[in-house]
Amino acid sequence: MTSSSEGEILQVGQVIRERWKIKAKIGGGGFGEIYEATDVQNHHERVAIKVESSKATKQVLKMEVAVLRRLQGKKHACKFYGCGRNDKFNYLVMSLQGKNLADLRREAPKQCFSLNTAIRIGLQILNGIREIHSIGFLHRDVKPSNFAMGRTSQTMRNVYMLDFGLARQYLNAKGEIRSPRSAAGFRGTVRYAAVTAHKNKEMGRQDDLWSLFYMLTEFLQGQLPWRKIKDKDEVGRMKDDVDFTTLLEDCPSELHLFAAHLKTLGYPDAPDYTFLESLLNQVIVKEDIKWDDPYDWENGYDSVPNRSKTNGNLSARLKSHTTAVIRDQRNENRALDTQAPITMGEDEDEQTNGQVLGGGFESAHDKIEKPKYKRHEFLKPKYGTVNLDVIDAVNARFAACDEDRNNDVEVNFQLPSSILKDSPAIAKKAPINKSITLSINNRYNSNKSKTNKISSFDNTNAQMDDNSANNLRTAQTIMSKWQGSFDASCEEMMDGPIEETNHTRLNPAFPVPKVSLLSTPRSIDSNTSPGGGTPSSPMNPRQSPVQQRRASRSDKEKSTMHRTASCGPPQSNSIISHFKGLINSFNNLGVGSRLSRTTSIEEPQQQRISSSRQFSQQPEPDTSYGVGGGGGIRHSTSMGVNSRELPARTQKISATFNAYESPEEREKRRERRLRRRSVDSNNGKVVVHNTSVVHSIKPPHQNIAANDEEFRIPLEENNKPLLFYKRKRYQFLNFPRTSSTSKS
């Protein structure tokens, strides 16, 4: 134990909330500091207090509190006594436990436990993991230092699970498995993390159990082959290619079966905890282990065999195999990397080298070397180097942010008759109105049910998707890939109540039968332009690097997406352009553009009529916005299709956004737009009516690539390419930390 000193969050003798008096610092991990304290209001009961600085970039204590509260009453959870915050720190008060398993193993002469101890401890950990899974969470940092033995005579043989700072909810409020993100940052501790984590994939329940498997192996063998290896990716490759026969040499054969079961499990699969438990129980029976036997540390490690010696150097024996694999796979595995900063928990005892660290604290060296999680920053990509998986992860984040917010946007697309003619499937689905409704942000909930609220979880960092049924997962994933473009700012969503404003909820002007549109730009690209990069694609000339990467994804990747093209046959380029234009417009809105936009796309012969009827802006006094001073205009708000007044052949997409814009800004924008359009204007193809721009659409059979400009709804006022918006959207992820609130 170390006493707290200057520079640490709490000082010895300090009393928190007139109740908990700090006695000593007993631990300090990557995310906080642990102190022993006494409860001066309750017979000086000894408690543990975990604190994190309120200025810490990683605020994990709220998650810890949320999980620990839900675990109350479970056998392997500490008692929760209270929590709170002040301007300096956040704290969590819980029951004080004894030594953690990492320390206990290090104290053993050969850094390993007897089979007797390892299996019984393993069984308890298995049950602890089962408990946290039963409340809908993954631990994601299962490792020896996150399990401690009880401290009192009643609890000293019980294992307690600690540290829920990296926990993640895998069930939604309906008890359904949340859709996996196709990319997730590395979470956990390199030595014990499952291969899934190394691959930046969404972790499932089986991954906590893989960590238990590595723990058990280390308990028995005294080391893991990748113990000395710092490189996360290399460790991941070693785990992926490990020879289990060598790894589990001299271990009970049941451990092979343990691993074999885990290998059969994917993200959504429920592990067979009972089977795994029975495997460990078989060892207990086979080895005649008694539950009352002392644990190794209780009898001074007398019963610990010299396993490490009989096993020789496990790392060395496995090394030649894995090195060869590493060389072969190095390039291939680079594809697993995301551009986002990868952070990781570090090996807990890499520096111990077989020695026991006093009190089990991290050395200063550990602390310097230990990379810190950047929980909210890991998705922030470098400009221009975003890969698709990161985009998917971002979209998942956005999905998490829009929980129960009324920010859904619905757009009705009136399809050009030429397309309907070419696409009987669409025509069949929307026989009367020839419309497609695209629900934006209301992802996965085509029935618009909003029952996925997880109301009791407002005050934590948990990320919750409101995605629902498993059988919709494919569609959900697809929708998220596209619809992420429409999400509003996380900042806005996370920072307290949202007023439902017109610009966050746009209703269709005329409700029409809804048809889900599940084909993504990616699949559209592949349909219309195999390879995604042919010059004939109308999108191609302006494809951002992200789009190009998207288009050039390998066939293998594409096939694993199980894309659903519910719109039937490949669609005409013009409708794709319409959608893309709308996406771009929404992007503008999403990044907080103050532009007012009234845009119409319609057939040439109708453009003047419709523009005058439909798209004239409706100035209103600038009273309700109260920003930007007087003289601003609040524009009308509507989005949808209105073809009632128009002749039957007119097909149009209209989008009018409600946003503030001063007259000067509007005028400047108009001038810029005119400059941009001057060429086309000369051909009479673009008509500027008032402040509305009406673009003519060429019939699909014409060479639209050459006239791509015509098909684009104006983008941002500086006409930056799409990537600009993508980048802006990522910036939302860097939202300022919301201040935590006391839960006590």
Ligand SMILES: Nc1ncnc2c1ncn2[C@@H]1O[C@H](COP(=O)(O)OP(=O)(O)OP(=O)(O)O)[C@@H](O)[C@H]1O
């Ligand atoms: N309730 C407790 N009783 C006794 N010791 C505790 C308790 N909670 C934590 N500790 C000790 O503090 C150490 C670090 O705790 P914890 O894992 O919660 O912090 P952390 O900052 O998340 O650490 P890391 O990043 O290394 O996982 C534990 O290994 C354990 O030894």
